[in-house]
Amino acid sequence: MQVRHISPNIYKLSIWIGLPISLWAVKEEDGLTLVDTGIKQMGKGILKEIDRLKLGPLQRIVLTHGHPDHTGAIERLRADRNIPVYAHPLEIPYMEGEAPYPDKKKASVLVRPGLVQSLEKADGELSGIGSLKPFLTPGHTPGHLVFYHQEDDVLLGGDLFTSSRKGKLRRPIPLFTANMPLAVASGSIVKLLQPELLSLCHGTDIRQPHKQYDIYAEKWEKK
Ligand SMILES: [Zn+2]
Numbered sequence: 001m002q003v004r005h006i007s008p009n010i011y012k013l014s015i016w017i018g019l020p021i022s023l024w025a026v027k028e029e030d031g032l033t034l035v036d037t038g039i040k041q042m043g044k045g046i047l048k049e050i051d052r053l054k055l056g057p058l059q060r061i062v063l064t065h066g067h068p069d070h071t072g073a074i075e076r077l078r079a080d081r082n083i084p085v086y087a088h089p090l091e092i093p094y095m096e097g098e099a100p101y102p103d104k105k106k107a108s109v110l111v112r113p114g115l116v117q118s119l120e121k122a123d124g125e126l127s128g129i130g131s132l133k134p135f136l137t138p139g140h141t142p143g144h145l146v147f148y149h150q151e152d153d154v155l156l157g158g159d160l161f162t163s164s165r166k167g168k169l170r171r172p173i174p175l176f177t178a179n180m181p182l183a184v185a186s187g188s189i190v191k192l193l194q195p196e197l198l199s200l201c202h203g204t205d206i207r208q209p210h211k212q213y214d215i216y217a218e219k220w221e222k223k
């Protein structure tokens, strides 16, 4: 597993299986938050790296969305301890297999029903998770979230975009994206937040992504 220290409080853990699959470990005062978990086979390696880097204890997991390359290792990571797992409430029925994702014919159970908790508070706002502030960015999936780390000025973008090797913004993977025009529109979050660094699950990280957004949107909006 490749580990990159992308900002003072954030590590990006990746493997390569024809494309990169990544997740993030975020240091907090009380231990560690994982953003996504990668595929099932990554569970053991993630625990090893957390140990090696002395980042623990693992306190919580937050999910950008329910696809199996983001939720696969949840059970392994929780095998020893009942750490909480959070996601957007719009996403939970799809990951629990209650309904098929809008671009799929069949529903599949990607997480054990009842395990994942909603990030929505009684007033309808989303709760922050330690240093991370979630933003709903639908399109790739209906309840896709990105997480902004203000102190480090880093946006953890999940599958909101992919990127070229040279760090050019690209669309999320079309085969797995439910609503591409909406995903492209949701990408405008980078203009709102203007993070110094955008980190992606399936691609090279991008400095100052807001400078590229207009060209990106113009290219893909109508496709
Ligand atoms: Zn995805």
Ligand SMILES: [Zn+2]
Binding pocket: 067, 069, 070, 159, 201, 202
């Ligand atoms: Zn993905």
